[in-house]
Amino acid sequence: MSSESARLVDEKALMRLREIGGLRLVSELIATFLRNAPVRVAEARQGLTSGDLEVVMRAGHSLKSSCSNVGAMNMRDLAADIERAAMDRLTDRLPDLVNRLAEAMEAVRPELESQRRVAAARPCVAVVEDNSDNRLLVRAMLEDAYEIDEYENGVEALQAFRERKPALILLDISLPVMDGGQVLAAIRADETLRALPVVALTAHAMAGDREKYLSAGFDEYVAKPIVDERVLISAIERLMRR
Numbered sequence: 001m002s003s004e005s006a007r008l009v010d011e012k013a014l015m016r017l018r019e020i021g022g023l024r025l026v027s028e029l030i031a032t033f034l035r036n037a038p039v040r041v042a043e044a045r046q047g048l049t050s051g052d053l054e055v056v057m058r059a060g061h062s063l064k065s066s067c068s069n070v071g072a073m074n075m076r077d078l079a080a081d082i083e084r085a086a087m088d089r090l091t092d093r094l095p096d097l098v099n100r101l102a103e104a105m106e107a108v109r110p111e112l113e114s115q116r117r118v119a120a121a122r123p124c125v126a127v128v129e130d131n132s133d134n135r136l137l138v139r140a141m142l143e144d145a146y147e148i149d150e151y152e153n154g155v156e157a158l159q160a161f162r163e164r165k166p167a168l169i170l171l172d173i174s175l176p177v178m179d180g181g182q183v184l185a186a187i188r189a190d191e192t193l194r195a196l197p198v199v200a201l202t203a204h205a206m207a208g209d210r211e212k213y214l215s216a217g218f219d220e221y222v223a224k225p226i227v228d229e230r231v232l233i234s235a236i237e238r239l240m241r242r
Helices: 003-007 011-050 053-070 073-087 094-120 132-142 154-161 180-189 209-215 229-240
Strands: 124-128 147-151 168-172 198-202 220-223
Touching: 011 053, 011 073, 011 094, 053 073, 053 094, 073 094, 124 132, 124 154, 132 147, 132 229, 147 154, 154 168, 154 180, 168 180, 168 229, 180 198, 198 209, 198 229, 209 220, 220 229
Parallel strands: 124 147, 124 168, 168 198, 198 220
Antiparallel strands: none
């Protein structure tokens, strides 16, 4: 990502999209923008050539909104200028503005395409939990933003991690065969897995548990039942950004 292209995209706008609808919304909205914005630019050119300022104004108005959604702020400002110039019939200004809009579209395209690819390639979260109801609940909370791999016990999970390494692990403490602490110890002892962020999930929440599990080597702690999904999602996002 070049410093020039990065300045053309407002990361806060993309973060708002992610908060509203997850990575899937980011990916789909950027794809829609990249498909439709060149059409609106072409319409502005055609309207300018034919002298139809109503067409130019509508193209600018439509682009102003869609550019804001994906954080293409330079394009948004130019689209707003085009809309106002067309409304005020400032025909001497419009050719330069439309040309600059087309150039801004080409400048911002690589960064938006990169952002779309990143959003479409959803990170994998592994859920190691023997209770199928809990696995289903976690999947419902996370599957819009993440690929979910589910495991009923630690032995199965450890074997699978060496074949398909997740980006993050949600690890139940009370597991059959190996408990969560033993699974964590095996993860930290494995050179290929030890850096993975691991979140402790436990239904036996007591005062001091958070400190206990963090000192044991977990990266985060979430108590079950998960009443507020934002607690889990914010913990995952925080660890993903490290």
